[in-house]
Amino acid sequence: MTMATSKVTTATFDAEVLKSSTPVLVDFWAEWCGPCRAVGPILEEISNEYGSKIKIVKLNTDEESAIAIKYGITSIPSMYVFVNGEVVTQIVGAKPKPALLKDLESFLA
Amino acid sequence: MSDVRNVVIVGSGPAGYTAAIYAARAQLDPIIYEGSVTAGGALMNTTEVENFPGFTDGVMGPDLMDSMRKQANRFGAELITDDIVEMDLTGDIKVLKDGSGNTVKAKSVILATGSAYREIGLVNEKRLSGHGVSWCATCDGFFFRGQTIAVVGGGDSAVEEATFLTRFADKVVLIHRRDSLRASKIMADRAKANPKIEFMWNTEVIDVLGADKVEALKLRNTVDGSESERAFTGLFVAIGHIPRSELLTGQIDLDNEGYVICEGRSTRTNQKGVFACGDLVDHTYRQAITAAGSGCAAALDAEKFLAH
Numbered sequence: 001m002t003m004a005t006s007k008v009t010t011a012t013f014d015a016e017v018l019k020s021s022t023p024v025l026v027d028f029w030a031e032w033c034g035p036c037r038a039v040g041p042i043l044e045e046i047s048n049e050y051g052s053k054i055k056i057v058k059l060n061t062d063e064e065s066a067i068a069i070k071y072g073i074t075s076i077p078s079m080y081v082f083v084n085g086e087v088v089t090q091i092v093g094a095k096p097k098p099a100l101l102k103d104l105e106s107f108l109a
Numbered sequence: 110m111s112d113v114r115n116v117v118i119v120g121s122g123p124a125g126y127t128a129a130i131y132a133a134r135a136q137l138d139p140i141i142y143e144g145s146v147t148a149g150g151a152l153m154n155t156t157e158v159e160n161f162p163g164f165t166d167g168v169m170g171p172d173l174m175d176s177m178r179k180q181a182n183r184f185g186a187e188l189i190t191d192d193i194v195e196m197d198l199t200g201d202i203k204v205l206k207d208g209s210g211n212t213v214k215a216k217s218v219i220l221a222t223g224s225a226y227r228e229i230g231l232v233n234e235k236r237l238s239g240h241g242v243s244w245c246a247t248c249d250g251f252f253f254r255g256q257t258i259a260v261v262g263g264g265d266s267a268v269e270e271a272t273f274l275t276r277f278a279d280k281v282v283l284i285h286r287r288d289s290l291r292a293s294k295i296m297a298d299r300a301k302a303n304p305k306i307e308f309m310w311n312t313e314v315i316d317v318l319g320a321d322k323v324e325a326l327k328l329r330n331t332v333d334g335s336e337s338e339r340a341f342t343g344l345f346v347a348i349g350h351i352p353r354s355e356l357l358t359g360q361i362d363l364d365n366e367g368y369v370i371c372e373g374r375s376t377r378t379n380q381k382g383v384f385a386c387g388d389l390v391d392h393t394y395r396q397a398i399t400a401a402g403s404g405c406a407a408a409l410d411a412e413k414f415l416a417h
Contacts, residue, residue, distance in 0.1 A: 033248065034153045034171055038146040061251075072322060074252040074343070075239040092239025094146035096192055096208050 003051025005043055010064050016057060018085040023107045024055045028071075028078040030062050035094035036077040042097045043079075046104070054081070054107045081107065113202055114140055116411050117215040118186075119193045120353075122150025123397045124387025125221035126177035127404030128411075132219070133184035135412045140187040140215075145208055148190055149174035150223050151350075151388070152397060154245045156273065161397050173397070198360050198383045217382040217414055219407045220357070220369065224350035224388040224395075229261065233317040234346070241323025242344045246270035249345075250277045258343030259284050259326055261314055267347035268292040268300045274345065275305040282306075282341070286313045286331045317344055352389050361385070368392055376407040384410050 008016045008026065017024045027043055029036035047056040061068040061076060071080060071087065081089035081104070091103050101108065118128050121143035132139035143149070152158065152170035159167040182188060195206040196218070203218045226244035228234060234242050243249040246260075250273060258278045260271040263285035271283045283300065288310045290297045300306050309328070316327035318338070325340045352368045354361070362370045362379040369378055369385040376384040386403035388395050 030251070034149070035146060035248065038148065042145070068252075072240065074241055074322065075243055075249045076252075078239060090239075096145040098194075098208055 002048040003055075005047045005056040005058055008057040008059050010067055013059075013064075013067055016055075017082050020055060020082070022053065022055055023088075024057060024082045025104070026080050026082060027056065027058045028061050028068055028073050028076050028080070029058055030060060030076055033076050039077050039079075039094040039100075042100060045097065046100065050104075050108050053109075054104065112214075114138065114213060114215040115415055116140075116217045116219060116408075117193075117203070117205055117213055118142070118219045118221060119196070119205070120144065120150070120221035120223055120387070120389070121148050121178070122152065122174070122221060122223050122387060123177060123401040124223070124389075124404035124407070125150070125219070126174070126181050127401040128219045128221060128386060128408040129181035129186040129188075129404075130177070130184060131405050131408030132411065133181060133186040135408065137408075137412060137415065138185065138187075139408075140189060140213065141181065142189050142191055142193045142205075142207060143178070145191050147192075149178070154247050156247055158397060177401075193356070196356050196360075198357075198380050201382070203382065217384070217411045219376075219404075219411055220361075220378070220383065220385040220389055221387045221400075221404060221407070222353040222356075222389050223400075224352050226346065227349045227351050229314060229346055229348065231314070231317055233319075234344070237317055237319060237323050237344075240321060241319065241342060242317060242346065244346050246273045246345055246347075250274045253278050253343045255279050256342045257282070257340070258345065259314070259339075259341045260345045260347055261285075262347035262349070263287060263289075264291045264347070264349065265293055265296050266349070268296040270345050270347045271306055272296070272300055272303060275303055278305065278343070280305055280307060282309055282339075284309045284312050284314060284326075284328070286311065314344070350388065350395070354389060366392065376403060376410045382411075382414055384414075 079091040115137040116139045118141040129141045155170035157167045192208040197204045254277045257280040259282045271281045274281045311331045318325040354367045369390045384407040386407040387400040
């Protein structure tokens with residue numbers, strides 16, 4: 001079973017992220033951000049491979065700036081992992097797949 | 110037995126893509142590892158490039174890279190959006206490993222890995238990276254709307270970053286450890302004329318303060334040594350670059366700053382069949398056009414080597 005990443009908005013953030021029973025990686029991104037576009041396909045792959053262990057959602061910081069400000073985002077891509085509504089891991093900046101898998105090791109086991 | 114390529118190009122940007130164009134046209138069937146998240150190199154983080162010859166109205170950095178990439182593709186270069194993570198360049202057949210675990214062998218290698226941002230070297234600079242500390246104005250400037258932020262540096266990059274940031278920030282303070290800019294006159298004049306840019310001369314940043322994000326900078330005057338603090342909610346570091354030569358130590362001769370040493374005006378390194386170009390080699394000029402020129406030279410040097 002493959003699981004693609006999905007889009008999350010202000011309206012769906014609570015249900016999709018904060019109340020999720022599995023860990024959620026929120027990818028804060030924007031259209032004009034080159035490194036965000038570069039890491040996009042890598043997150044799709046990780047989602048397809050590990051979607052049952054960690055849910056990967058994308059939040060567009062241009063469209064949902066209030067949430068980006070709430071979580072103190074000052075650089076994108078920022079990938080924050082939420083467990084039980086709390087941020088437990090912060091990954092800032094595009095990274096190659098092996099490096100991301102290492103950062104997410106504890107969630108993928 | 111996997112086949113041995115004529116030439117592998119490690120890295121992209123104007124140097125790597127130009128090498129790919131020339132090598133492809135010379136029927137060398139090149140393969141280029143452009144980087145899994147860094148494809149296109151430094152120009153992917155710029156906006157308008159006004160000084161690349163041939164573009165009367167300037168060109169956007171990412172668009173220029175996209176064109177070069179398409180051109181390389183057109184002539185048959187094989188483009189792999191991955192990184193080379195290991196290289197053994199010492200034998201007649203060079204062996205390289207990519208980020209996905211695949212091995213590639215080649216008779217010649219062109220190194221075009223470019224450079225990375227130089228950091229000031231402060232613990233808190235690293236700690237607050239992505240939380241108010243940035244090295245890329247075009248990437249992160251958007252998040253500093255209406256704020257008072259600092260840019261450290263005195264060259265073209267620093268001045269360009271400071272100028273770009275005035276689109277978002279209320280005030281940009283350019284902090285430089287000397288009393289005059291190294292930047293080109295046209296850039297310096299533009300910055301001086303910008304009412305949102307303030308200059309702090311003879312000053313260096315000695316600490317970045319803030320628990321979870323940048324709140325202030327600790328500063329030292331380079332003339333009298335006096336220290337002070339000033340509130341800022343962002344710090345952009347633009348003090349230059351360091352060559353990406355970490356994988357080459359022990360097999361390729363590097364100078365004391367880590368730049369690859371080439372023979373005379375060629376792109377030949379100390380290893381037979383290994384050539385280097387772009388910001389990995391160049392301390393002096395570091396322009397897109399000089400990188401492109403050296404990429405061409407590397408392909409021609411590789412072609413000559415393979416013909417013997």
